[in-house]
Amino acid sequence: MTVSLSGRGVGHSFGDIAVLDGLDFEVAPGQVLGVVGPSGCGKSTLLELICGLRRPDRGTIAVAGRITERERLARSAWMPQTDCLLPWYTALDNAALALRNLGHSRVEARAEAGRLFDRFGLSGFEHARPDQLSGGMRQRVAFLRTLVSRKDVLLLDEPFASLDAITRAELQEWLLPVLSAENRTVVLVTHDVEEALYLSDTVLALTARPGRPAAMIEAPPGAGPAREHVVTGAGFGRRREELLGLLKRSPEPTAGERG
Amino acid sequence: MKAAGHTARIWLPPLVLVLVLLGLWQLAAGTGFLADRLGLDDFLVPSPAQVAEVLWQDRGLIADNAAVTLVEILAGFAVALLLGLAVATLLHFSDLVRRASYPVVVASQTIPIIVIAPILVVWFGYGIGPKLAVIALICFFPIAVNTLDGLRSVDPDSVRMMRTLYASRSQIFRRVEAPAALPYAFSGAKIAVAVAVIGAVFGEWVGSERGLGHLMLQDNAQLMTARLFASVAVLSLIAIVLFSLIGLVERALLRWR
Numbered sequence: 001m002t003v004s005l006s007g008r009g010v011g012h013s014f015g016d017i018a019v020l021d022g023l024d025f026e027v028a029p030g031q032v033l034g035v036v037g038p039s040g041c042g043k044s045t046l047l048e049l050i051c052g053l054r055r056p057d058r059g060t061i062a063v064a065g066r067i068t069e070r071e072r073l074a075r076s077a078w079m080p081q082t083d084c085l086l087p088w089y090t091a092l093d094n095a096a097l098a099l100r101n102l103g104h105s106r107v108e109a110r111a112e113a114g115r116l117f118d119r120f121g122l123s124g125f126e127h128a129r130p131d132q133l134s135g136g137m138r139q140r141v142a143f144l145r146t147l148v149s150r151k152d153v154l155l156l157d158e159p160f161a162s163l164d165a166i167t168r169a170e171l172q173e174w175l176l177p178v179l180s181a182e183n184r185t186v187v188l189v190t191h192d193v194e195e196a197l198y199l200s201d202t203v204l205a206l207t208a209r210p211g212r213p214a215a216m217i218e219a220p221p222g223a224g225p226a227r228e229h230v231v232t233g234a235g236f237g238r239r240r241e242e243l244l245g246l247l248k249r250s251p252e253p254t255a256g257e258r259g
Numbered sequence: 260m261k262a263a264g265h266t267a268r269i270w271l272p273p274l275v276l277v278l279v280l281l282g283l284w285q286l287a288a289g290t291g292f293l294a295d296r297l298g299l300d301d302f303l304v305p306s307p308a309q310v311a312e313v314l315w316q317d318r319g320l321i322a323d324n325a326a327v328t329l330v331e332i333l334a335g336f337a338v339a340l341l342l343g344l345a346v347a348t349l350l351h352f353s354d355l356v357r358r359a360s361y362p363v364v365v366a367s368q369t370i371p372i373i374v375i376a377p378i379l380v381v382w383f384g385y386g387i388g389p390k391l392a393v394i395a396l397i398c399f400f401p402i403a404v405n406t407l408d409g410l411r412s413v414d415p416d417s418v419r420m421m422r423t424l425y426a427s428r429s430q431i432f433r434r435v436e437a438p439a440a441l442p443y444a445f446s447g448a449k450i451a452v453a454v455a456v457i458g459a460v461f462g463e464w465v466g467s468e469r470g471l472g473h474l475m476l477q478d479n480a481q482l483m484t485a486r487l488f489a490s491v492a493v494l495s496l497i498a499i500v501l502f503s504l505i506g507l508v509e510r511a512l513l514r515w516r
């Protein structure tokens with residue numbers, strides 16, 4: 001079952017600092033919403049609000065029509081900006097965390113999570129410790145861990161930000177078919193406009209803090225997996241320039257933003 | 260080969276230093292130079308060779324007393340370990356209890372617990388009781404405080420990530436907080452085992468009929484300086500061995516580091 005996600009007039013502040021303001025969004029079941037915006041504009045905060053780790057100061061967020069934090073938390077899985085792989089577990093045990101928490105036996109959980117390792121280009125690394133993995137592999141394990149939760153809503157916070165350009169392009173190309181096959185409702189935060197357009201159905205651009213909606217842009221339709229064809233297409237380029245223009249016009253965030 | 264070279268690089272310098280110091284001491288004490296300078300009788304300033312001789316001659320007596328002290332240390336340390344881990348966990352789980360007691364716990368570390376040893380003797384008598392209490396008390400704080408710091412050092416994002424993956428409070432503790440706190444608990448245990456030896460000797464000084472601390476008091480009164488030094492050497496050995504044992508367990512348990 002795939003569920004919808006929506007926000008109405010969402011706003012949030014930390015103390016005196018307004019971080020998000022007046023956000024409306026709607027994500028249909030199985031769609032991917034990209035969120036772009038300058039550093040410190042509240043993208044990570046938005047994800048924490050959606051998945052019920054925080055309560056928004058203003059407005060409501062609904063996941064499958066449920067608006068309480070507890071019910072949103074029960075339906076959404078969060079991939080934090082830092083991968084948060086637990087160094088005392090192997091790649092496989094990290095990926096299987098959700099199943100272990102659900103009470104599956106270690107053998108069962110490992111078998112189920114292990115089935116995905118091949119598809120994620122991780123076979124052979126099941127028993128590696130996180131510090132033995134490359135940056136790209138760590139991100140894939142972290143994503144796998146999120147996916148294995150079987151939750152309907154996935155909240156991905158800059159999944160590829162820490163990677164070099166080539167690895168990032170490779171992983172984007174890899175993620176696109178995974179997302180369409182999985183049919184989950186996804187919010188993907190990134191500061192890479194191209195990545196947002198390539199992976200999302202709709203892109204929400206935010207202004208500098210406090211993050212307000214600057215634009216909502218439909219990504220070019222019929223995006224195929226061949227990334228170099230997509231990102232060089234005419235419609236793609238026009239939208240990319242449009243988004244970049246919007247982000248450039250919004251003023252630089254002031255000091256004190258979180259990394 | 261490479262590993263052997265690595266081990267040698269770690270152990271050789273301190274070993275050489277210790278040997279050099281022992282050699283210097285042997286020279287200074289063996290020739291009577293040191294005693295001369297201090298204006299003391301020769302037998303009051305034993306050389307390492309004399310200490311080694313006494314250690315061998317009286318090995319039965321020293322070993323019997325060392326066994327008593329070792330049992331006190333191990334029992335006191337074990338009690339402190341259990342209590343320290345339990346209290347740290349309790350304080351971690353109860354915000355109210357922690358806010359009330361953490362400052363008290365930290366402040367109480369400044370109380371020289373050793374000076375209350377005489378009271379403990381009055382309460383518990385000459386048996387193992389007061390020694391155990393002193394050792395457990397001074398070992399408790401480094402273990403409890405370090406473990407609690409470790410539990411609180413956990414990356415909050417990891418905890419929140421676990422919450423979105425169905426984790427209950429106790430699962431978060433088992434899978435995230437406890438493993439993260441383990442290195443801290445080991446640091447605390449290493450500090451504790453070193454002070455445990457001091458605590459045992461003090462406990463015995465205050466009142467006992469057996470143990471290396473007791474033997475030291477007797478030897479001191481009878482000016483048997485060489486055997487006094489022998490007891491000190493054995494106590495140091497106990498501390499070093501226990502410290503290393505904890506290090507070994509730490510290495511085995513914390514493979515990921």
Ligand SMILES: Nc1ncnc2c1ncn2[C@@H]1O[C@H](COP(=O)(O)OP(=O)(O)OP(=O)(O)O)[C@@H](O)[C@H]1O
Nearest residue numbers: 014019038039040041042043044045256257258259
């Ligand atoms: N727990 C918090 N307490 C106080 N202020 C916070 C907290 N979390 C975030 N902030 C502030 O809120 C603002 C938005 O932070 P957020 O992490 O959501 O931005 P972001 O858009 O994800 O930035 P980046 O692109 O650098 O990751 C920042 O100014 C940050 O300092």
Ligand SMILES: [Mg+2]
Nearest residue numbers: 043044081259
């Ligand atoms: Mg962020």
